[in-house]
Amino acid sequence: MLIVISPAKTLDFESPAVSDIYSDASFLKESRLLIKELRNLKVDDIANLMGISANLAQLNFERFHMWSTPFTKENSKQALLAFKGDVYTGINASTFSDGDFIQSQSNLRILSGLYGVLKPMDLIQAYRLEMGKKIKTSRGENLYQFWGDSITKSINKSLKASNHKHLINLASNEYFKSIDKKKVQAEIITPVFKDLKNGEYKIISFFAKKARGLMTRFIIQNKITDPEDLKAFDLDGYMYNSMLSKEREPVFTRDH
Template identity: 50%
Template sequence: MLFILSPAKNLNEKDPAPVSEYTLPDLLDQAEKLMEEVRLLSPQQLAELMHVSDKIALLNAERNAVWHTPFTPENAKQAVYMFNGDVYEGLDAPSLNQQAVNYLQTHVRLLSGLYGLLRPLDLMQPYRLEMGTAFANARGKNLYEFWDNRITDLLNKTLADLGDNTLINLASQEYFKAVRPNKLNARLITPVFKDEKNGKYKIISFYAKRARGLMVRYAAEHNISEAEQLKDFDYEGYVFNDAASNENEWVFLRQEQSK
């Protein structure tokens, strides 16, 4: 069983990683090719392309200018400790023990606009390049065309190495579009998290993102090996609802808390 997550826009560059072990991204050579093109963009071009403020555009132009290989623990940081958004707050990797971290490294992959596909302990240097960015490059008009089948091929290889054929999709739609389901040698399961509000259940973005991280944490802490075991996921009040689910979409509901 393999989980996929989206990355985060916010990065924690300040705090050191709590572990010393690391790996290098499998698609780092592709990231180098992509960065050669991205770093040619001026701050103004980055602001227009990514629809960000001048301040954020300047920060990322500076990041692009100093981005370089080889990656070392001195100039890069393990991805699962670098990403700092809602998903990663739910996962809270710094508080996991070594056995759980080992589980993450084996069973979790992080999609990335720049790096393609990362293991949790893969070193990365700071960047911002969302998968949905319409960045025209040598391979096509956007990043989906740049990555083409490369991410899917690596997922298939990873699943084969695991001896498993189940992929748990905890990525956003923007990032999952980088995967080619028709070329995936796997059963695909997409958990959906809904919260009750005013008597109705709906997907609330902040809570749903956090729940994705919580589910990965649950799997790591319980050393989950079979997808069916995920139906017992109950962190922060979520409960699997069989009636609302189907074979490929598993729905977890959380009741509104009384005030």
């Protein structure tokens, strides 16, 4: 099975990488084109487009202007180790073995506004560019139009290369929208994580994001290929809930 997840806004380029394994991103030509266009934005433009503070806008203005290829281990870091949001807290890749990293190269992809699709060990440089932001480019009104069907084709190529029969959607809606579901050459399964609150099970964003990371780790470390085996997921107190689950939407609940 092939897993897709979202990137994170929080980054860590300070701590040393725990693995020497690395690979090159597939869409750097497109990334260069985007960077060229993003460099036309002033700090205020970035703040308004991304809905961020002047300080954060200044930081990302500088990132766009410092971004340069070729990527090396000196000026870049592997994506799975550079992202530091809630999903990545769940994955906890700093504790992976080399075998886990190699396994993840086959069955994990990270969707990205700047890089399109990343393998976990693809080198990246610091950026912030959320897929859902309406940033005009030479290819359209937003990043979905910029990437077109490139992301879907890349996902299908990865599915075929490793003979994956299932696409496990652990990405946010914002990022999964970059994939044309009708064209995916695999069965799409979307695990859902709910916590008990005020007497009923609800999706609580912070917990659900971490759980998506935990599920990603569970699949990679257990080398799971059969969706039925997802039901054994029991990390952090979550358990498969057959009553709430649908055929392609297994639900995992947790009572506090």
